[in-house]
Every structure is written in C-alpha cells, then in structure tokens.
Amino acid sequence: MATSESIGWLGVPLAIMAGAIRGSSPFLFVSVGECLTEKSGKINLGLEGTLLMGAMSAYAVSYKSGSPWLGVLAAGLAGAGLGAMHAWLAQLPRVNDIAVGIAMFIFGSGLAFFLGDPFIQPMAPPLPAIQLGNWSSLPQIQSALKISPLLVLGIILSFALYWFFQNTRWGLFIRAVGDNPAAARAQGISVVKVRTLSIMTGSFLAGLGGASLSLVYPGSWTRLVSSGQGLMAVALVIFARWDPRRCLLASLLFGGAQAVGPALQAAGVKSYYYLFNAAPYILTLGIMIFTCSPKRSLAGAPGALGTGE
Amino acid sequence: MTSTATITLTAPPGAAPEPPAGRRWRTSLESVAIPAGAMLVALLLFGIFCGLAGASPFSVYYSIYRAAFGSWYAFQNTLIRAAPIMLCALCTALPMRLGLVVIGNEGALVMGGLGTVLVGAYWVSAPHYVALTAMALAGMLAGGLWILAVGAMKIYRGVNEVISSLLMNYIAIAILNHLVNGPMHDPSSLNKPSSFPVPDANALGNIPGSRVHFGLIYGIVACLITWVLIEHTSFGFKVRMIGGNLRAARIAGLPVGKISLLVCFLGGAAAGLAGMAEIAAVQGCANESLAAGYGYAGILVAFVGRQHGLGVLLVAILLGGILASGGMLQRQNHLSDATVLVFQGLVFLVILYSESLYGRFKFFQERTHGHQ
Numbered sequence: 001m002a003t004s005e006s007i008g009w010l011g012v013p014l015a016i017m018a019g020a021i022r023g024s025s026p027f028l029f030v031s032v033g034e035c036l037t038e039k040s041g042k043i044n045l046g047l048e049g050t051l052l053m054g055a056m057s058a059y060a061v062s063y064k065s066g067s068p069w070l071g072v073l074a075a076g077l078a079g080a081g082l083g084a085m086h087a088w089l090a091q092l093p094r095v096n097d098i099a100v101g102i103a104m105f106i107f108g109s110g111l112a113f114f115l116g117d118p119f120i121q122p123m124a125p126p127l128p129a130i131q132l133g134n135w136s137s138l139p140q141i142q143s144a145l146k147i148s149p150l151l152v153l154g155i156i157l158s159f160a161l162y163w164f165f166q167n168t169r170w171g172l173f174i175r176a177v178g179d180n181p182a183a184a185r186a187q188g189i190s191v192v193k194v195r196t197l198s199i200m201t202g203s204f205l206a207g208l209g210g211a212s213l214s215l216v217y218p219g220s221w222t223r224l225v226s227s228g229q230g231l232m233a234v235a236l237v238i239f240a241r242w243d244p245r246r247c248l249l250a251s252l253l254f255g256g257a258q259a260v261g262p263a264l265q266a267a268g269v270k271s272y273y274y275l276f277n278a279a280p281y282i283l284t285l286g287i288m289i290f291t292c293s294p295k296r297s298l299a300g301a302p303g304a305l306g307t308g309e
Numbered sequence: 310m311t312s313t314a315t316i317t318l319t320a321p322p323g324a325a326p327e328p329p330a331g332r333r334w335r336t337s338l339e340s341v342a343i344p345a346g347a348m349l350v351a352l353l354l355f356g357i358f359c360g361l362a363g364a365s366p367f368s369v370y371y372s373i374y375r376a377a378f379g380s381w382y383a384f385q386n387t388l389i390r391a392a393p394i395m396l397c398a399l400c401t402a403l404p405m406r407l408g409l410v411v412i413g414n415e416g417a418l419v420m421g422g423l424g425t426v427l428v429g430a431y432w433v434s435a436p437h438y439v440a441l442t443a444m445a446l447a448g449m450l451a452g453g454l455w456i457l458a459v460g461a462m463k464i465y466r467g468v469n470e471v472i473s474s475l476l477m478n479y480i481a482i483a484i485l486n487h488l489v490n491g492p493m494h495d496p497s498s499l500n501k502p503s504s505f506p507v508p509d510a511n512a513l514g515n516i517p518g519s520r521v522h523f524g525l526i527y528g529i530v531a532c533l534i535t536w537v538l539i540e541h542t543s544f545g546f547k548v549r550m551i552g553g554n555l556r557a558a559r560i561a562g563l564p565v566g567k568i569s570l571l572v573c574f575l576g577g578a579a580a581g582l583a584g585m586a587e588i589a590a591v592q593g594c595a596n597e598s599l600a601a602g603y604g605y606a607g608i609l610v611a612f613v614g615r616q617h618g619l620g621v622l623l624v625a626i627l628l629g630g631i632l633a634s635g636g637m638l639q640r641q642n643h644l645s646d647a648t649v650l651v652f653q654g655l656v657f658l659v660i661l662y663s664e665s666l667y668g669r670f671k672f673f674q675e676r677t678h679g680h681q
Contacts, residue, residue: 043471045412045471085658089658089661089662092662092664092665093665094664094665094667095661095662095664095665096410096612096661098410098412098471099608099609099612099657099661100658100661102412102605102608102609102612102657103609103654103657103658103661104654104658105605106605106606106609106650106653106654106657107650107651107653107654107655107657107658108654109647109650110647110648110649110650110651110652110653110654111647111651111654113645113647113650114362114645114647114648114650114651117645117647228479231475232479234471234472234475235472235475235476238469238472271491272487272491273487273490274483274486274487274490274491275483275484275487277483277486278479278480278482278483278484281476281479281480281483282476282480284472284476285462285468285473285476285477285480288462288466288468288469288472288473289462289466289468292466292467292468292469293466293467294463294464294465294466294467295467296467297467298469306410306469306471
C-alpha cells in the first residue's frame with residue numbers, strides 16, 4: 001500500500017472504507033445465515049467449517065467449469081449439505097448444539113482442506129466486479145469502489161430476510177419456533193421441519209460467504225483463506241440483535257475494523273498493529289458488557305436459544 | 310445439557326424404576342457399549358471415506374493403530390499430545406458442571422503460556438524448581454483470571470459466556486501477536502516472530518525413562534483432582550446443584566456467584582497450565598504456534614468425556630492418538646494431513662450422536678419384574 005502515502009493521512013479512512021466494502025461480504029453472509037438459524041432457536045457454531053467448505057467448493061467448481069457463478073452455487077449447496085448434518089444432529093435429544101457446532105467446525109474444515117489440496121496452485125476465474133469508482137481519478141477510490149456482485153446480493157438478502165421475518169407466514173413460523181417451540185408445536189407447526197430448513201438455508205448462505213472469500217477477496221483458495229469470519233458469526237448476530245438489517249451494519253463495521261491495522265501500518269503507525277486487529281472483538285465484548293443485564297435476556301433474542309428445547 | 314446429573318432428570322418417561330444396587334449391570338454395560346459402538350461406527354465411516362479417497366481402509370486402520378498405540382514409542386507421542394488436551398478440556402468441563410458453556414480454552418492456554426514466558430524467560434537466576442513452580446503458578450494465574458473474567462461478565466452483566474469466551478480467544482491471540490512482535494520480541498527470531506526463549510535451566514523435563522514431559526502428570530493429576538472435587542466433595546455437590554437447578558441452589562442459599570467464579574478460575578487455571586507445559590517443555594518460547602488448536606480439541610473432549618474428570622482423561626488420550634497418527638497417514642497411505650481433522654470430526658460427530666441413544670435399546674433397560 002505504498003500508494004496511500006501520496007494522499008497522506010486521507011489514505012487511512014479511505015483504506016478503512018475500502019476494507020469495509022471488500023472484507024464485509026463473508027461477514028454479511030455468515031451473519032445473515034446465523035441470524036436465520038438462531039431465529040429458529042438453535043445455534044450453529046460450525047459456520048467456520050461451512051465457510052471453508054464453501055470457499056473450497058466455489059474455487060474448485062469455478063476452476064473446473066470455468067464459470068464462477070456455478071462455483072457460487074456449489075458453495076451454497078456444500079454449505080446446505082453441512083447444514084443438513086448440523087440440523088439433524090443438533091435436534092437429537094440430549095445432544096448439545098454448541099458441541100455439534102464445534103465438531104462440525106473441525107469436520108468441515110478438515111473436509112475442505114482434504115478436498116481442496118489439489119486446488120491450491122491453479123487459478124480459478126474470479127467473479128466479475130461492478131466498477132462504481134470511474135468518476136474519480138484517484139486509483140485508491142477506484143479500487144475501493146469495486147463492488148462485488150455478491151456484496152450486492154448480500155445487502156438485498158439482509159433486507160429481504162427482515163421483510164420475510166415480519167411479513168410472511170413462514171417468517172412467523174420461524175420466529176414462533178425460535179421463541180417457544182412447545183407453543184409452536186401446539187399450533188401444529190413442525191418444529192423439526194422449520195428448524196431443519198432454517199439451519200440448511202442459513203448454512204447455504206454461509207457457503208456463499210465462502211465463495212466471496214475464494215472468488216472475490218482474497219480471491220484464491222488456501223487453508224488460511226478465512227481469518228475466523230465463520231466463528232465470529234455468532235458474535236455478529238448478537239451485535240446485530242438478531243435483526244438481519246443490522247447484520248449489514250455489523251458486517252461493514254467488522255470488515256472496516258479488519259482494515260484499521262493495515263491502514264495505519266501503511267500510514268506509518270507500526271506499533272499496536274496486532275492490537276488493532278482485535279478491535280472488532282474488543283468492541284463487541286464492550287458493547288455486550290454495557291448492554292446486557294443479568295436480570296433479562298437480550299432484547300430480540302429468540303426465547304429458546306441455548307435452552308436445549 | 311449432557312451432565313450426568315441432568316441425564317437422570319431427563320430420563321424418558323416410562324423408563325424402568327431405579328433397580329436395587331448390584332443389579333445395574335445392564336446400565337453399566339450401556340455406558341460402555343454405546344461409546345464403543347460409536348467408535349466402531351466412526352472407524353467404519355472413516356474407512357469408507359479413505360476408501361473413496363483411494364487408500365485401503367485396513368491399511369489406514371493399521372497405520373492409526375501403529376502410530377497411536379502400536380508401540381511404547383508411538384504411545385509416548387500420543388501421551389505428549391494428550392497432555393495439553395486434557396488440561397484444556399477441564400477448562401470447559403468444570404464450568405459446564407455449573408451450567409456454563411465456556412469455550413475460551415484456546416485463549417486461556419495462550420494467556421497461560423504468556424504468563425509462563427514472563428516469569429521463565431526473565432527470571433533466569435532462580436533455582437530450577439523454584440522457577441518451574443513460579444512459572445506454573447504464573448500460567449495458572451493468567452489462564453485462571455482470563456476465564457474468571459468470562460464468569461464475572463456472566464454473573465454481573467449477564468453476558469453470554471459462549472460468545473464472550475470465544476471473543477476472548479481472539480483477543481488473547483491478538484495480545485500474543487502484539488507481545489511477540491513488540492515488547493517481548495526476540496530479534497534473533499527472524500522467520501517466526503517469537504518471544505525471548507525460556508532458558509534450558511527453566512525447561513520442564515521429561516518423566517524419567519520416557520520422552521513424555523511432566524505436563525502429562527499435571528494433566529492426570531488435574532483430572533483426578535477434578536473427579537474427586539466434583540463427584541466426591543460437598544463443594545462438588547454444590548457445583549452440581551447449581552448446574553442442575555440454579556433457582557433451587559439460590560433458594561437453598563448457596564453463594565452461586567462465588568462458587569461460579571471459583572470454578573471458572575479453576576478451569577482457566579487448568580488451560581493456563583497447559584500453556585505453561587507447552588512453553589516450558591515443547592515450544593521453548595511464545596509464538597503463534599501456541600494457538601495450535603488444543604483449545605478447540607479440548608472443548609470436544611469435555612463434551613465427549615461428559616464433563617467428568619476420568620472421562621476427560623480417557624477421551625484426551627484417544628484424541629492424542631488420533632492426532633499422533635497424522636504423520637503416519639501422510640507417509641504410509643499418502644493421505645493429506647487434513648485426514649486427521651476429518652477423522653477427529655467424524656469421531657466426535659458420531660459420539661455426540663450416540664448421546665441420543667441412551668435408553669433407546671430395550672436390552673440395556675434394567676428388568677425389575679423378576680425381582681419383585
């Protein structure tokens with residue numbers, strides 16, 4: 001990032017903004033997916049494995065078929081497959097959904113690494129970008145405003161999901177099952193069906209998040225392609241108070257915060273680089289400490305979450 | 310919840326009434342047969358997986374057996390890996406008995422390692438055993454306070470412990486990276502930024518006659534202490550009471566907050582001790598290798614070992630064996646090193662699935678009619 005010296009300190013907010021646009025897609029997809037999952041009353045802590053599986057599948061299929069969009073679809077399907085396993089196991093009696101999530105995290109990343117080894121070297125066709133920065137002559141602004149079509153899709157999804165929760169029958173079913181499964185069952189709603197579909201769809205979305213890692217940014221498949229975005233999904237959803245629209249806000253914030261350290265480093269601030277990397281986590285923790293209360297559960301939290309019901 | 314206390318509470322309706330003592334072999338058999346059966350199913354599934362990947366399943370089984378348990382030399386590799394896992398598992402297992410799901414093992418291990426380096430690398434003039442004791446105490450204190458903070462956030466602010474401990478993992482790793490690249494940086498570590506090394510005089514030695522470091526003894530002792538403390542003392546009874554029914558425990562006048570904080574501290578101290586052993590016996594200095602995934606493995610071991618001191622001990626050795634077989638699978642069967650992760654994931658998924666099978670087989674139900 002030697003170029004940011006030419007525009008001096010202005011490069012820092014610009015780099016953060018660019019980071020938010022570039023780095024927020026995986027956060028957005030996993031958090032919207034986790035939001036849908038948790039709304040139905042179960043936690044999926046295994047989305048890191050789903051994300052890696054999605055990234056690997058997208059890259060492999062894009063390389064083999066030459067079509068990045070087919071890769072995106074494959075990523076979603078791979079995610080949904082892992083989601084089906086999680087949905088089945090996490091709903092068994094006496095089986096803890098957090099433990100299943102961690103086992104799925106290990107299994108999913110193992111599977112992705114195992115199957116992905118042959119695809120570390122070759123170059124797969126990436127997704128095309130939408131160029132919105134041509135009005136500016138600054139190369140920094142031009143590269144910052146390269147929008148991935150997946151980000152656009154994610155933004156539409158986050159609003160659509162909010163509308164879906166508020167205005168549709170199925171949205172109501174999911175909220176009912178998440179808040180009080182016993183009452184939902186009494187209403188004749190199939191709790192297992194609603195949860196299975198919610199978890200699978202949520203994992204499908206997390207798979208798309210993986211595609212945005214390997215086909216957009218960083219834009220290649222390695223074992224280090226994800227920096228824990230999948231594990232952070234659970235924290236983002238709390239940050240967003242189980243509102244998909246606020247997942248967008250949280251994702252932009254986390255994506256931007258990821259860029260703070262490198263941006264400051266480029267501007268000449270060398271110390272505390274690694275502590276800045278922890279900024280989003282410290283921020284989330286701080287917000288939770290200030291907004292939680294031992295006397296009531298968080299506003300917006302589904303009632304059955306973490307109860308094992 | 311999978312703690313043994315709640316299992317009896319949630320026994321399926323229509324389960325046989327409690328049989329007289331001495332005739333409970335069927336239930337005992339169940340608690341051995343189900344995990345053993347799950348293990349066999351996991352091996353079968355893994356064999357199919359390896360078969361699909363083009364390796365002979367039987368050759369793979371033999372490799373795992375040989376690399377993990379086949380010889381004393383191999384078994385020592387297993388034990389070296391099992392030591393940090395069992396200590397990390399206690400960091401989840403202990404708070405779990407209170408009903409708290411703490412997954413901050415990795416962070417507590419890292420903080421414990423940093424505490425150890427702080428003492429071990431800078432206090433070089435102390436006599437060997439004084440230095441080692443101080444390092445162990447520093448590691449336990451650092452790890453313990455780290456998880457104590459998780460407990461305090463839960464008790465005083467109602468912050469969900471799953472999320473807070475997960476976030477604390479990332480914060481701990483950031484602190485580690487900051488320290489080994491900044492204030493603690495050893496300029497001679499070029500490829501991999503590391504802290505100043507713990508001098509050999511302060512290193513944790515091996516158990517006489519073996520290549521296994523004393524961390525294993527720490528782990529075994531910690532598991533035994535956990536077992537006695539939780540299952541056989543009145544303090545443990547209070548802990549299980551809080552985990553079983555929080556409201557009842559409050560009404561009975563138990564100091565829920567204090568007990569919870571203490572148990573969180575003990576759990577974190579165990580993981581911190583794992584960090585101490587990793588630094589003082591294996592790594593020699595702090596760097597990013599400290600966060601090698603033992604923490605996440607420990608979470609699973611805690612669940613699979615049913616948060617029981619002895620269960621954790623056994624499952625940790627099993628997992629140590631699985632991890633130890635990675636190199637052999639790579640060399641002998643030409644499988645990717647990620648195969649071990651797949652196997653680990655499969656074993657745990659099947660064992661977690663098997664939790665739902667208790668009480669499902671008629672054969673394991675006690676028959677009371679002949680007795681009455």
